[in-house]
Amino acid sequence: MVQDSRCESPSPRTLSRCAPWLLVLVTALAFLNVPQNGFVWEDMELVAENQFIRSFTSARSFLTPAYWRQGHVAPRRAYKPATMWSFAVEYKLWRLNPTAYHVSNVALHGANTVLLLALLRRLLDSRAAFIAALLFAVHPIHTEAVDWVKNRADLLSSFFILTALNLFVGRWPPGGRPNGAGLLEYSVSAIRRTRSSASQQADPPRADFTPDPKSAALGDRPAVRPGWRTAAALLAFVLAVTSKGMGLALCPLLVLYVLLFRHPSRWRSALVATWPFWLVAAIYLGFLSVFIKVDPPWAKAATLAELDAASAVRTGLTYIGLLAFPSGLNMDRGLTGGGIMGLGVPLALILLLMASHLLRMPAWRGATAFSLCWVALTLIPSLHLAQVASRLLAEQRLYLPSAGICMLLGMGTAALGRSPWGRALAMGLALQFAAATMHRGFDWRSDAAIWSDALRKCPGSARAHAMWAQAYTVRGHLDRAIRACRTSLSLPPVYTMAYLILGTALDQKGDSRAAMAALERTVEGFPDHAHAHNILGTIYYRLGQTEKAVAAFKTAAALNPFIYQPHANLGDAYRMAGHLEAAIAEYRRALQIAPSLVRERSLMANLLLRQGDFRQAAAEYESVIAVAPDHPELHNDIGLVYQNLGERPRAMAAFRKAISLKPKYPQAHVNLANVLREEDRVDEAICAYQDAIKADPEFAQAYFNLGDACAALGRREEAIAAYERFLVLWRGAPEFASEARASIQRLRPQRP
Structure with a gap:
């Protein structure tokens, strides 16, 4: 007997099980070059130089309002303790290895892709859901959120939003038709009935809605403990808003889901289930206003006339253009009349035409409305009602809105059916996105690379020149950095922070007086910039202007009580002036902020030794040696303390340890x-x-x-x-x- 040599096609269940793993693999391949990148720009302040992530004890500050009012890089703007705690956990695991932080970001993005697939499988057919999740996995607009470590907030908040949505939908599944009829279907049916009743007397109108028999039988009563899903979703929502404020978008998304995907007869119970989320949102907003002192987006405008509607429209069109056609991605994009913003209008029209076509199809009507509203609801917070001085446009803000666009594109390609055209379109779009994502990933390998790319695409950007200068200051290319700063300051509008970068470069080059002048301009433009006052104080001190230096250090410490440098510098100034008690007090304050500081703790221990407080000096030296056991000077100093305490065996052991670490250490030999x-x-x-x-x-x-x-x-x-x-x-x-x-x-x- 001749058997059929053709292989059987995989079953739908097998394909369904393989889909999440395939998406994870695709995500890993698209972002394969990310782990080799380093820390860039604000990663330095938030992660690499952040003393608060270095112990769980100091990380408790992330829960306090005072940190977010004064200590954060962007004070009085947000409350994101969950994100900062994620950095503290990672520091505990692998210190400051940037590869590990990047891998975590890629893993979070992969998890978000799988969660989106799980959600869309409940709302769409499996093919459209997979295409949408695939496009989300490789969308180039995500490079800024995934490749930039500090944007963990967007990834983490999206993770908890999608988790909460999946839990809520699991508790309140789509009722009636599985295609998502809901509000739109009910409204269309009502309009048809109204027209029909106007022409003829008919029976009282009834909903043209046929519930799924199995769903109708089960109703809203899941088989096992329905309450845990709602409680877990509420917990996920709390974590979402404490990761980033965009988590508030979950509340309207839940209401939108209920109205579009559940039968009107079942709206009430599901809508009532959303009230805890609205309550948490109200508490969160009140907390921001009262304790963090966050101003609403429109607070910068004194009157309604000052609200810049044109800016909001331009921002929206630019974002739509980037979502639909992610080309020319740029770290420092401005609002201009051409480029991607110019494409925003036709691309928006094309998307609307696609949406209108899908809205005519009952099978896609509810899901299409959901995707459009998803984009609008998640994009609105990123539009500017009033002009702001920070980044007007940031690609990271499109991470969550892109899910709505991917839904729309997934349905659009799936609507073509299983024709070769539909498959070719989906595959071509995914490959194009993946190639662009991988190419963009190389631009994020370092500060110099990302800002060089920004300068190439926007040579008239004052900030891009300044940040490029900062990257070269770190690398020691001071002449190039100084030239770039002067170029930045010659471009309108003046980017005042360029004076800070210029002052730092001039100071490193040895031109302290020119550096002082540049930093004085910085504090004139930003009188609340604590780091600028601190750096200016160090220059004053170096020039012998001790009183002005101490005043600058005190100003910096008052502006930001969560940075240790002003206290350490005050300790140095008092120590050199012979004010030992004052120096010890300032070193203690620095160590309260950053307990892992080696230099400041050893200096304080040395001052205690000079004062004759040998017991306290020994305790401090033992603490610092526990953190830095390979410093021979510390072992030598604690040996002197033990010698003064009469503990000669411990003193000799300490001196011998110092000699073993540094054989050519004559003072340790003499002390022994x-x-x-x-x-x-x-x-x-x-x-x-x-x-x-x-x-x-x-x-x-x-x-x-x-x-x-x-x-x-x-x-x-x-x-x-x-x-x-x-x-x-x-x-x-x-x-x-x-x-x-x-x-x-x-x-x-x-x-x-």
Whole structure:
């Protein structure tokens, strides 16, 4: 018997199970080059240099309103403790390895793609859901959200929004027809009935809606514990809004889902189930207003006449253009009349034509309305009712709105049926998106790369020139950085932060007075910029203007009590002036903010040692050694503390540890020898002094102490030679030289 050699097609269930894994694989391939990238721009302040993520104890500050009012990079704008805690957890796991943070972002994006697929499978047919999720996975507009570590907030908030939606839809599944008839279907039916009743007397109107028998039988009573889904969805909503404020979009999306996908007879129970979400949203907004002091978006406009509707329209058209045609992606995009904004109008019309075609098809009517409203609801917060000084346009803000566009495109291609044209369109669009995403990923490999790309696409951007200069300042290319800053300052409108970058570059080059002038311009433009005051204070101090330096440090500390640098600098200033108590107090404040600081803790311990507070000094040295066990100087210092406390074995162990870490450390050899002499082990002490001289033949102190040790054993010639060598090398206090001469005279035999 001849058997059919053709393989059987995979079952729909098999394809359904493979789809999520396929999407995860596609996501990983599209963002394959992301893990090799480093930290860029605000990643430095939020992650790499953020002392608060370095311990769970200090991370508690993320829960306090004071941190978000004064300590955050963008004060009085948001409350995102969940995002910052995610960085703290990652720091605990892999410190400051940028690859790990990037992998986490890619993993979150993959999870969001799978969650979107799960949601759309409940609302669309499986083919449209898969195409939409596939386009979402590889959409180039997501590169800024995924490739930029600090945009974890967008990914995390979207993750919890999609989780909450899936849980809510699982608790309140679409009622009636599985195609999502809901409000639109009911409204269309009502209009038809009204027209019919006007022409003839008929029975009272009834909904032209045929519930699914299985759904009607089950009603709104899931088989197992329905309450847990709502509670879990509410918890996910809390995490969404504490990841980023855009999580508030969940509330209208839930109402929209109920109206579009559930039978009108079942609206009430599902709508009532949304009230806890609205309550949480109201509490969150009240918390922002009262405790974080966040101003509403329209607060910058004094009157309604000042609200810039034209700016909002231009922003919306630009965003629509980027969502539909993600070309020319740019880190520093402005509102211009051409380019992608010019494409926004025709692209918006094309999308509307596609949507209108789908709205005529009963099978896609509810889902099409849902996708359009999704885009509008999630995009509205990104439109500017009043002009703002920060980034007018940011591609990261399109992460969640892009899901609505992908839904629309998925339905549009699926509506073509299983024809070759439909498959070719879906495959071509996905491949084009994936290629653009991977290409854009290379631009995010470093600060210099992303800002060079921005300059190439927008050479007239003052900020792009300034940020490019900052990237080269970090790399030590100071002349190029200074030229770029001067170019930035010559372009309108003036980007005041360029003065800060210019001042930093000039200061590193050694031109302190020019740096001081640039930083003074910075604090004139941004009087509340704590870091600018702090850097200006360091320059004042270097120029000998101590009073102005201390005043600048105090201003910086008052403006932002969550940064340690002003307190550390005040401690240095007081220490050099001899005000030991004040210096210790400032170092303590710095360590309260950043407990892992090694330099400040060791300096404070040294001051305590100088004050004679040996017990407290020992405790501080032990704390800092626990953090930095490989610093030989710390072991040497704590050895001195133990010596003063009379704990000679611990002192010798500390000195030997310092020597093991740094064999050519003459002071540690001398200190060890001194303790050995106290133990009456003079021969061993002499060997230790000789080791110090081998480590540094010019170390005068070793010769003086060696002379004392040799004299104690009656080795006159060796003692005299050591003292004479000391007199040749010594440049310190004259009383030691006098003592050495007296010892020589005493040791030399007296002539008769």
